[in-house]
Amino acid sequence: MTTAERTRTRTAGRTRWAIAGVLGVGSFVNYVDRVNLSIAGPEMMREFHLTAAQLGVVASAFLWTYAVLQLPIGAIIDRIGVRWVNRAAALLWTIASFLTASAGGLGLLMASRLVLGFGEAPTIPAGWKAIGQWFPRSERGRATAIFDGCAKVSNVLGIPLMAFLVTAYSWHAAFVFTGILSVGYLLVWWLLYLTPKQALARGRLSAAEFAYLRDGGADDEDAPAPSSLAGLGHLLRRRKTWGLALGYASYTYAYYVLLTWLPGYLEKQFGVKLLAGGFYTMIPWLVAVLAQFLVGGMVLDRLIARTGDETKARRIVLVVSMLVSLSVAGAAYAGSVAAALVFLSIGAAGLAVSVPAGSSIVAVIAPEGCSGTLGGLVNFVANMIGIAAPIVTGAVVDVTGSFAGAFLVTGAVLLAGIFCYTVVLGKLDRMPAAPRKEIA
Secondary structure (H helix, E strand, O other): OOOHHHHHHHOOOOOHHHHHHHHHHHHHHHHHHHHHHHHHHHHHHHOOOOOOOOOOHHHHHHHEEEEOOOHHHHHHHHOOOOHHHHHHHHHHHHHHHHHHHHOHHHHHHHHOOHHHHHHHHOOOHHHHHHHHHHHHHHHHHHHHHHHHHHHHHHHHHHHHHHHHHHHOHHHHHHHHHHHHHHHHHHHHHHHHHOOOHHHHOOOOOHHHHHHHHOOOOOOOOOOOOHHHHHHHHHHOHHHHHHHHHHHHHHHHHHHHHHHHHHHHHHHHHOOOOOHHHHHHHHHHHHHHHHHHHHHHHHHHHHHHHHHHHHHHHHHHHHHHHHHHHHHHHHHOOOOOOHHHHHHHHHHHHHHHHHHHHHOOOHHHHOOOOOHHHHHHHHHHHHHHHHHHHHHHHHHHHHHOOOHHHHHHHHHHHHHHHHHHHHHOOOOOOOOOOOOOHEEE
């Protein structure tokens, strides 16, 4: 970046970073809603007499509706916009938290997780689309690191807090707390989020910053979107779509293994009690957050600025970070809690660093007006594979009595992801738009 470019960056304004903060808060609340089940799970198993496999099915129920809705929700976001879709979504996930807290049996517990999947389905594709509209290409690594890093902050702060609530009160208290937290975020989003053009019209965004966004390659929020089926069909025929989707799916699989089973792994493998396990579990996520904020987005943006080659820069970050994430497989051979936490922390850090490089590719390669649709499609494929993570892990534990096999499977999935991110994805340039006759 030249001196003139650095000066323009400083003088353009900071409204976009406030929007990144709003997106990050939403990501934090969204993932606290997911992590509470991993902490409350052992108590639920005892109260409802569930096996590990049954709890795995309950954990994956959220992903059934969440994953299936990714295909239509991306197109809906492209049509309606991020602002109103996320308002409805936050209301739904608030209702789901209170429903879970009131569950008295397996049936309502499953139903509430399905509703949660409905409510949280727009979060990631909407966030990716918002970043594409609010940030120039040179800053998307850092913006994505904030968005995804806040999800991992939920593990650092949420896990010990949920462990305290479950231990001091009951598992119901954890879900009441997340319901109240969700109400607060609904108000924040409703009052603060605007698109760039809306913010410019209302005086919240300066003309200089708006010009900085557009000159830097930010997406035009008014770009025409193809019809839902035509847009999906066009993207499904592109090799880049599958390389990105399957690469991101490998991260999602590993992430859900850690998210849903880490406290259970420490309890079963080493006899760690719930409250202590909550604090131990915080360690890998804290390392992941620090790696993502301090390394992930910053290194990516600097590499792109230095090399001028987005493909090379993103590929370097992706391959190195995914190789580091293979350390999670080392937990299969850990003989102590300390050794397990070292392996898991290194692996979680690698996963965290891969996210800004991987997920920000959506806005880079999506045809104009299709970033929501592509984001939904990528997240659909990722979560269809991610659905298997808690189920496979629970089944392996029931059959073998340990987590060793489950961690080795996770390592194999990550190796496949490296192949997809490099060989299948190819060069990172924008895919051609759908033919004009397909535009609604």
